Amino acid sequence: MSTTSSTPGTHTGTPDSADGELTALRAALRAEHAAVYGYGVVGGLIERARRQEAQSAYDAHRARRDELTRAVRDLGGTPDAAAAGYALPFRVPDSAAAVRLAAELEARLAGVYSDLVRASTGTRRGFAAGALREAAVRAVRWSGESVTFPGLAERAATAPTASATSRT
Numbered sequence: 549m550s551t552t553s554s555t556p557g558t559h560t561g562t563p564d565s566a567d568g569e570l571t572a573l574r575a576a577l578r579a580e581h582a583a584v585y586g587y588g589v590v591g592g593l594i595e596r597a598r599r600q601e602a603q604s605a606y607d608a609h610r611a612r613r614d615e616l617t618r619a620v621r622d623l624g625g626t627p628d629a630a631a632a633g634y635a636l637p638f639r640v641p642d643s644a645a646a647v648r649l650a651a652e653l654e655a656r657l658a659g660v661y662s663d664l665v666r667a668s669t670g671t672r673r674g675f676a677a678g679a680l681r682e683a684a685v686r687a688v689r690w691s692g693e694s695v696t697f698p699g700l701a702e703r704a705a706t707a708p709t710a711s712a713t714s715r716t
Contacts, residue, residue: 570623572660572667576676577620579660580613581630586653589636593646602650605686609657612679619672647690654687 587606594602620627640649661680668676688694 566623568667569664569669569672570620570625572664572676573616573620573623573672574625574628576657576660576664576679577613577616578628579657580609580616581628582634583609583653583657584613585630585634586636586649589640590646590650590653593640593643594650595643598643598647601689602646605650605654608682615675619675651687651691654683654690657683658687 584606587602587609591599591602591606617627636649637652638645638648640646658680661676661683664676665673665680684694
């Protein structure tokens with residue numbers, strides 16, 4: 549049985565694919581909650597010259613978080629609430645570490661949005677692709693480095709390559 553919807557940006561397909569989209573939306577929402585928390589840390593330690601950049605990213609992630617909350621509800625899910633705190637991937641004692649944290653947050657978000665692009669269709673897929681692009685651009689601005697396929701780099705390190713797999 550297929551589900552259909554006339555609401556722009558909602559999923560049209562099988563119930564299993566709608567569940568996959570909801571799962572990806574909820575993962576993106578959790579990642580945005582963590583990013584908002586992380587940017588609170590970044591903003592408290594970042595050098596004055598980059599404070600506006602950190603504030604803009606913080607505001608963008610709060611807006612994405614709110615959009616994702618609505619999208620989860622639109623698919624009949626219950627949005628996860630933000631945690632009281634999040635474990636940071638490393639110690640952040642100064643401005644240089646805050647810049648590294650911002651780059652790490654954006655790289656992680658790119659991966660989550662990559663999953664949402666794969667799981668969604670229509671308007672929501674466009675939303676996810678835009679969020680992926682924005683996270684990738686911010687990651688480059690913070691780190692000064694780029695990757696060929698943002699959001700997929702972390703998977704490349706763990707996925708077997710064609711030359712690494714045995715043929716039987």
